[in-house]
Amino acid sequence: MPDIPDIPDLASEAGLPVVIPADAVIGAAVDVGANSVHLLVAAVDGRRVIPLVDESVFLGLGDRVAAHGTLGAGARDELALALATYAETARRLGARDLTFLGTEPIRRAADAAALVREVAVASGVSLHVLDHHEEAILNLLGVTMGSAIDHDMLVVDIGGGSSEVIVAGPGRRVATVGLRTGSARLTHDHLRDDPPTSYEIGAMREVARRVVAGTPVVNPAELVAVGGTASNLVRVLGEAAADRVLTHDRISTALALLSVEPSADIAARHLLRPTRARILPAGAVILDAILERCGADRIRVVDTGIREGAVLAAAVAGPAWRDRLETLAAGWDE
Helix, strand or coil: CCCHHHHHHHHHHCCCCCCCCCCCEEEEEEEECCCEEEEEEEEEECCEEEEEEEEEEECCHHHHHHHHCCCHHHHHHHHHHHHHHHHHHHHHCCCCEEEEEECHHHHHCCCHHHHHHHHHHHHCCCEEECCHHHHHHHHHHHHHCCCCCCCCEEEEEECCCCEEEEEECCCCCCEEEEECCCHHHHHHHHCCCCCCCHHHHHHHHHHHHHHHCCCCCCCCCEEEEECHHHHHHHHHCHHHCCCCEEEHHHHHHHHHHHCCCCHHHHHHHHCCCHHHHHHHHHHHHHHHHHHHHHCCCEEEECCCCHHHHHHHHHHHHHHHHHHHHHHHHCCCCC
16 A cells, blocks of 8 residues: 555546545545446545545446346456456555445346455456445445434435445434335336426336335434435436525426426436436435325435445444444444
8 A cells, every 4th residue: 555645646646636644544435336436536534535536437337237237258258358448447546445345237237256266366456246225224334424313213225226225313222214206217117208297207207105104104304315315316406506505396396497498418317327417307306205104395405425424334344344334324423
């Protein structure tokens, strides 16, 4: 690992000038999701996770697994190459811990074991195929940053192929629910027009409500949303940028905006990937269904989540981070 003083120079070369404390630990995490493969390289200073590199590539793995049941050799090669490239970036920036996380599409892929072997050969890094509970706790850690939870809260991550709901509170075990729907899956099943019609929006809303009915009936003191759906809805809704809060009315406004222009125009206007703009209405109706289920009208949007949680967990617990997730979720003293 290079000396810490060299790392700010490397980060500056990447267009991200930062000041890193001398005793910070550099870590990296990659989230292999249904839509994109996302790298975070960050410095960990106590409970702070300071981004050095945050980038992603869209591979659409969820659609491939949904269609074929496997990734296939071509997609495995493409993914292994992307992960090897990300590993090299992380090592160049001095990362001590590199954590690769496989979520919904990898859980469902019949050739996941072959992928794990190929990634290890290509990058020298293990790919951890997470279950729903592990994925949810890492998202929770990305929100709390290891602070003890002192109030009841619900955290939701709308993914491409599935969604995670986490219910946490002081002095109790974290409860998690994996929902078998996500923005890409709902789009694939119900959208044919671009922009979507009111009929298609209504059909997605009914499915979302039916799936979300399987979540616990709770009325938490706080609701938090992580992930691309929530952050991109904030981007589309300029009014939400100041307080980073989504409400029923704001989600309705976003759906109206997303229903009057083709996704390519939405993407260009709001600096989104075209594929992300296409699946954003589906993500919005899932998020709105969760608000309805909780009898709530507002949810706070945060930009941290599974990758920050993984970087922090590895920095605190080392290679044993996966065995200590329950303890880490409860918080720790610095």
